[in-house]
Amino acid sequence: MRYISTRGTAPILDFQAVTLTGLASDGGLYMPESWPTLSTEQIAKMRGMSYVDTAVEVMAPFVEGTLTRDDLRTLCTEAYGRFSHAAVTPLVQLDGTHWLLELFHGPTLAFKDVALQLLGLLFERFLSGTNKHLTVVGATSGDTGSAAIDALAGRAGVDVFMLHPKGRVSDVQRRQMTTVLAPNIHNIALEGASFDDCQALVKAMFNSRDFAGRFALSAVNSINWARLMAQVVYYFYAAVRLGAPERPVAFSVPTGNFGDVFAGYVAAKMGLPIAKLIVATNVNDILHRALSQGDYSQGTVIPTPAPSMDIQVSSNFERLLFDLGGRDGNALAAQMHGFEASKAMRLTNAQRDGGASLLHSDRIDLDDMALAMRWACDGTGQVIDPHTAIALAAARRAELGDMPIVTLATAHPAKFGDAVERATGMRPALPARIGDLFDREERYASLPGTFEAVTGYIAERAVPSA
Numbered sequence: 001m002r003y004i005s006t007r008g009t010a011p012i013l014d015f016q017a018v019t020l021t022g023l024a025s026d027g028g029l030y031m032p033e034s035w036p037t038l039s040t041e042q043i044a045k046m047r048g049m050s051y052v053d054t055a056v057e058v059m060a061p062f063v064e065g066t067l068t069r070d071d072l073r074t075l076c077t078e079a080y081g082r083f084s085h086a087a088v089t090p091l092v093q094l095d096g097t098h099w100l101l102e103l104f105h106g107p108t109l110a111f112k113d114v115a116l117q118l119l120g121l122l123f124e125r126f127l128s129g130t131n132k133h134l135t136v137v138g139a140t141s142g143d144t145g146s147a148a149i150d151a152l153a154g155r156a157g158v159d160v161f162m163l164h165p166k167g168r169v170s171d172v173q174r175r176q177m178t179t180v181l182a183p184n185i186h187n188i189a190l191e192g193a194s195f196d197d198c199q200a201l202v203k204a205m206f207n208s209r210d211f212a213g214r215f216a217l218s219a220v221n222s223i224n225w226a227r228l229m230a231q232v233v234y235y236f237y238a239a240v241r242l243g244a245p246e247r248p249v250a251f252s253v254p255t256g257n258f259g260d261v262f263a264g265y266v267a268a269k270m271g272l273p274i275a276k277l278i279v280a281t282n283v284n285d286i287l288h289r290a291l292s293q294g295d296y297s298q299g300t301v302i303p304t305p306a307p308s309m310d311i312q313v314s315s316n317f318e319r320l321l322f323d324l325g326g327r328d329g330n331a332l333a334a335q336m337h338g339f340e341a342s343k344a345m346r347l348t349n350a351q352r353d354g355g356a357s358l359l360h361s362d363r364i365d366l367d368d369m370a371l372a373m374r375w376a377c378d379g380t381g382q383v384i385d386p387h388t389a390i391a392l393a394a395a396r397r398a399e400l401g402d403m404p405i406v407t408l409a410t411a412h413p414a415k416f417g418d419a420v421e422r423a424t425g426m427r428p429a430l431p432a433r434i435g436d437l438f439d440r441e442e443r444y445a446s447l448p449g450t451f452e453a454v455t456g457y458i459a460e461r462a463v464p465s466a
């Protein structure tokens with residue numbers, strides 16, 4: 001499989017190179033050159049398969065030329081062996097049509113572990129035997145940071161610099177990052193910054209010839225293709241358990257950076273019969289405005305109890321626009337440059353029409369989020385986190401008849417204990433594996449949110465590229 005940039009001019013890469021890179025050199029994001037498809041028979045065979053076997057079937061076409069199926073199986077067995085549930089991502093039934101897909105049984109209790117546990121092993125494999133040293137720079141609204149840090153702490157050949165908006169991640173999220181004291185982990189709290197500010201700084205580092213030229217920069221945000229690839233797996237895993245390929249299934253996805261829901265789009269492109277993909281946003285609704293009205297214009301971020309969705313610029317949306325717009329890199333580059341200059345753009349008719357039959361978006365406010373948490377708790381006995389609640393609220397509002405709807409449960413409720421307690425009166429306990437989180441020592445730097453401050457800090461500590 002070969003990978004091309006959404007902006008048309010960066011070099012074409014293979015899977016290994018695309019995994020180790022971040023942003024493409026033309027500012028775009030890497031995408032497979034074409035979508036591999038799985039036949040109805042191949043999908044039907046997944047019905048009784050374990051998570052790891054499903055993962056091998058789904059990911060093999062994307063790693064072709066770099067990893068064999070046996071290599072892939074070994075890596076997946078190790079990555080998913082670290083999950084605390086035997087099914088890795090179990091389905092839980094809520095009522096006649098609604099299901100939760102619990103994606104939070106990994107080490108840091110959010111769905112980001114599904115991709116990052118594998119990505120950590122891919123990095124290790126691709127770096128071993130080389131003298132390459134990677135400098136991972138990332139921005140996090142909370143969950144990516146902890147998942148990446150857990151996956152990369154103590155690994156040879158990698159330093160991680162993780163930026164989070166100071167005071168805007170939950171205490172559990174912050175401590176999951178800052179209590180990892182491995183010397184290759186560097187946490188940076190950006191003063192007065194939002195997640196979008198952190199993300200913009202990371203993008204600026206990749207785009208700075210001077211800085212990017214001195215270090216082998218790498219990304220663990222969902223701009224990294226391998227992350228999205230790993231997330232395609234659970235759409236297949238869940239859908240075949242609910243009757244696919246014969247019976248179509250809908251998914252509702254709490255969306256921030258459009259990574260998780262884009263993985264669902266990829267699953268549909270590969271032949272999985274997904275009838276609807278519900279793009280659920282909170283009041284930071286740029287994606288809902290874009291998909292329902294064609295208006296992709298950046299507002300100011302409003303902090304909410306679902307911080308991983310407090311995003312106004314969704315990096316992976318560019319991948320969707322590229323694919324829906326006929327994969328014209330030049331046209332997309334011009335459109336994105338327009339957006340970067342004016343912070344607003346209109347979707348083209350092709351981009352709007354192309355997504356219309358599959359994608360449905362909704363915006364869920366704080367009241368509806370709290371109502372969904374209460375409905376799940378009182379009506380079904382399930383305590384859910386604020387992000388999951390937003391997707392569940394959107395799923396319950398979508399009128400899809402008796403089709404099964406799977407809501408992606410993206411975080412363990414204990415990660416957002418205060419918000420859950422406010423809505424339901426129940427305080428979810430931290431699982432035993434992180435029960436002592438509040439007794440551990442924390443370490444992080446607080447920096448002003450400027451390019452100079454952050455790159456200066458990193459340059460003093462990172463290993464220059466050879």
Ligand SMILES: *Cc1c(COP(=O)(O)O)cnc(C)c1O
Pocket residue numbers: 110111112143144222254255256257258259260261308309387388410411
């Ligand atoms: C990251 C995250 C999201 C948003 O996922 P995207 O891939 O950025 O759209 C939703 N919920 C939780 C709990 C997350 O950590």
